[in-house]
Amino acid sequence: MIKNIAIIGSGVMGSSIAQSFAVSGYSVTINDLNEELLQKSKNRIFENLSLIAKEVGLDEEQKQSNLANIHYTADLEEAVKEADFIIEAIPEVIEWKWELYEKLERIMKVDAIVASNTSTFPISRLMEKASFRERMIITHFFNPGHLVPLVEIVKHPQTKETVVDVTLDLIRKIGKSPILLKKEIPGFIANRLQTALMREAFYLLKEDVASARDIDTAITAGPGFRWAFTGPIEIADFGGLDTWQRVFENVAPNLDQSVEAPEIIRELVEQGKLGTKSGEGIYQYDEMLVSQKLNERDRNFIKLGKMKLEVLLQQTK
Ligand SMILES: NC(=O)c1ccc[n+]([C@@H]2O[C@H](COP(=O)([O-])OP(=O)(O)OC[C@H]3O[C@@H](n4cnc5c(N)ncnc54)[C@H](O)[C@@H]3O)[C@@H](O)[C@H]2O)c1
Known part of the structure; x- marks a missing residue:
């Protein structure tokens, strides 16, 4: 069962994806390169959640409990060591993604699922140098990720069917609308x-x-x-x-x-x-x-x- 989520990259998408999981009760750890970037993410999530609280009538206690589900660390190992589901949301630079995957291979749990929020790379390209294809998937959220329901799911030919099922189920549990692509195509749908x-x-x-x-x-x-x-x-x-x-x-x-x-x-x-x-x-x-x-x-x-x-x-x- 998926309990702990790690989000790598706390920018525009990482922050809003983290928020989507936190408001559904998941424990989320966000990782970025330094504390300053993490603080920016914390502020962004606080503002986003405050607006939602105002618009939907969420009380202060609920808001604080949602915020308390999110942890921040600049230490990658700390972020992923307990994670069941890891979402990579770092910039769209293939070499940076490859480098991160190589690090993850050494430190993540052996059964952790890894998802990328890539908007342009085919999953086969993402996995050119990695050895965890059977538990790799793309979960493509849309900006603003905490508000737009669509999440496009793309699997690798070697991704296990159970990984696809768990991912679809998880994305539905956070109130999103996942769609599954039957094959790779540039730009997805x-x-x-x-x-x-x-x-x-x-x-x-x-x-x-x-x-x-x-x-x-x-x-x-x-x-x-x-x-x-x-x-x-x-x-x-x-x-x-x-x-x-x-x-x-x-x-x-x-x-x-x-x-x-x-x-x-x-x-x-x-x-x-x-x-x-x-x-x-x-x-x-x-x-x-x-x-x-x-x-x-x-x-x-x-x-x-x-x-x-x-x-x-x-x-x-
Ligand atoms: N912005 C959008 O509208 C949008 C929409 C859908 C998908 N995407 C995709 O989502 C991903 C992230 O995009 P974004 O717009 O959030 O980018 P962003 O530039 O806002 O944020 C990326 C964050 O990743 C951090 N980072 C870089 N290297 C890192 C590393 N090795 N470890 C940890 N953190 C690292 C950066 O410091 C930055 O805070 C990209 O793949 C992008 O194509 C973006």
Whole structure:
């Protein structure tokens, strides 16, 4: 049975994944390279949990008990020695991941499951130099990991079926919605779908078909509204497959087919304009606006999450 969780890397994803386990009662140990980074993670989790507490009416005692489930250490061995399930959430640099796996092989429990939160590496590449393939898996959480339900699960051809089953069960127990990929594919599923849509959004912006704000509204008030509850395949059934056959035949030949990043993104990156983190991207932001926007985004996600949970509970009654 999985009791102790170790999270390696306390950045954007590691912190929020740790929080997801801690609020479900698991004992979590977070590891990073130094105490300063761990303190940043502690602050981030405290703020995230405080917002949730405010939005869902969690009392102070519950909040403190959730926080008490998380331990912080800069000592890797200390973090993993008792762990039943280890999630690696260090940066997307293959050599760093290989180096970490090599260390883990020497210090983790012989039956610990190792999961990577990689967003781009195939599991076969992650495992090129490691010998624990039968207990390796990808658990790909989405940012913000403590709020977005989806977790994509990818197995190695040698991953044991029991490891897959335990992982799916664990991810469900923390209230997330896991999906299992039947085979390896670059970008997994959600990022492929998202990138296909964003390629077209940036094409429409380049062609000056509408303003950036209106293109965004076309999604948030249109397909995005539906997508929280009905996926694209079901939407085809609801709309009528004969209708969708015509939509594909009339629209697909006109869609953007480019294989490189949109020109506007490449130009802005070259100028150091990276979006909210630099104060300017497609839109302009001052520091105040960035924290306001993030707060607003998280509050909306919490409300949507609550609503989805209620719908799920009704369906399972
Ligand atoms: N940010 C996202 O939106 C997102 C979404 C899904 C998946 N991912 C994936 O999750 C992983 C982590 O991404 P992130 O955005 O959280 O990165 P991040 O840069 O915010 O955090 C990474 C953390 O790992 C720490 N670290 C580096 N080497 C380490 C080591 N050897 N041992 C312990 N800690 C170490 C760093 O100090 C840093 O705090 C990556 O594989 C990324 O591709 C990111």
